[in-house]
Amino acid sequence: MTGNGSPTGNGTVTSPAAGGPAPGRSSVIVTIAALTARSLLGRRRSLFLVLLALLPVAAAILVRLSGREGAGSQEVATAIMDRLLVTTLLPIVGLVFGTAAIGAELEDGTAVFLLVKPVDRWRIVVAKLIVAVGLSIALVAPASFAAGAILQPGGTGLSGAVGAAVGTAIGATVYATVFFALSLVTGRALAIGLVYVLVWEGVLAGLLEGVGALSIRQYTLAISAAIANPEVVDPGLLDARVALVLSVVAVAVAAVVAVRRLASYEIGQAGD
């Protein structure tokens, strides 16, 4: 059965660079983004994340209602802003959305129909990253702003709330992008992401100098403090400008890694 016949139909394959018909290329990104958003929000864990995001706000309200003043209230405010928001909520949200945006689809097989389309892989990455990052920011930044506005740590007024919102928005962007790339590098992205957050950022960054440069948590703290008031809010280990540059570098590197990995992503196992 060799050499039997010529190809049928629209047999000529145009080059990848050739322009597609009618609907624009941007609409492909919109289509993929809409599907990703629906997929991420449809899962039960989104509800869990919303509840988690409400937790620091609720805690802030309780602290204000309790009427505590002075040094004690300052400690509580720091605990909520740092421990609850930056150390817990932010990485969890970034981890869940970052790894689920494409990693979950690769795992359950729903990514296949997307990969067998004449769509450049970078468009798939861009579409999914927009959604993963957007949803992460949408959950974390308002919660940070609300908690910051209620608590006003260090009496910084609204600048503390703005700093927290901007810092966590940038942190969410970095976390989601890095974990997105990680989910294309390994099937254990969730576990490795947790180890990074708990061990690297939680323990080692506090003990070893230099680890802060590779800690997204430290980027967030530095940027938040610079906008709020570094005299009052703890800026952590890094200078804000350094943190900003490192954030941009981390996002860029992760996005490039994600595109490269997806372009040569293999599906299928040795045993059929």
Added chain:
Amino acid sequence: MKTREVPAGWGSSAAGVDGGPTGGPIQRQLTQGAAVELLGVSRWYGNVVAVNDISFVLGPGVTGLLGPNGAGKSTILHMLAGLLRPSDGVVAIHGSPAWRNPSVYRDLGLVPERESVHTFLTGFEFVRLNARLQRLPDADGAARRAIATVGMEDAADRAVGTYSKGMRQRVKIAGALVHDPSILLLDEPFNGMDPRQRLHMMELLGRMADEGRVILFSSHILEEVERLAQNVLVIVSGRLAASGDFREIRRLMTDRPHTFTLRSSDDRRLAAALVGHPSVFGVQLDGGRLAVRTSDYAGFARALPALARAGGVSILELRPTDEDLESVFGYLVQR
């Protein structure tokens, strides 16, 4: 056969590059105008060879990719669909490499074996999504046409999560067909289907082949391939064991010696009757069972009831003992 040289830079150690234990450059050439071609394709995972130096060319019509589970069928289909990198050799779709080349999907549709549809989408939404990703000018219209092709109009507005296995398979096919590709690859399309659904699917694939499409489907079930495919590729342990017209391969399979186990009201009398029949060349009485070896499957099947009736023996059980595909394919490989 017209041929041309493979451009450099294909695959890992692609055609034209020296390779193989014999050393020296291997001149491999693609067939001009072939819709689908594998040329000296191997795929290994570490030390495990999943696909071993397979070459074939596909033209219009239905081709069955037949082989036992784990033979390498899915690996071949995944390489054809550009989802797996061949470790060696060339996989070409209309003369272009399938690997890392999304443009081949303009004229290729894949129906994977795994459930690959978001269950929250309706059938129509899923097919329209495929149309949009293909950048079709009228995605809604194309989706409706594809859904009509697979006969899913009535269920198109229901969520895929509520579909039966057969309906999911059909909606996956609609999604793969929405851009009217000339090449359709299906991985075990009949798995989990009931007989009615199978029949419907066979009709559908037959119709699409009549339209001049190149259709390749994998299966480990002989009868499915027999009913649908004019051509077959038999894969055993990662190698192409046989290829060509199905009737020829089927004849080889049918003519091989068969062994049956029988249980009857009087095994000894039945054994005596059977041993005199020309289709039987071995009879063994073994602990309440009768083992019969035959070289003529059809002749034996016709003779058995008559012989039993003539001898006044009732047959309680008749069971083929070597019908597992491994032995069938093993026999083919020996040929």
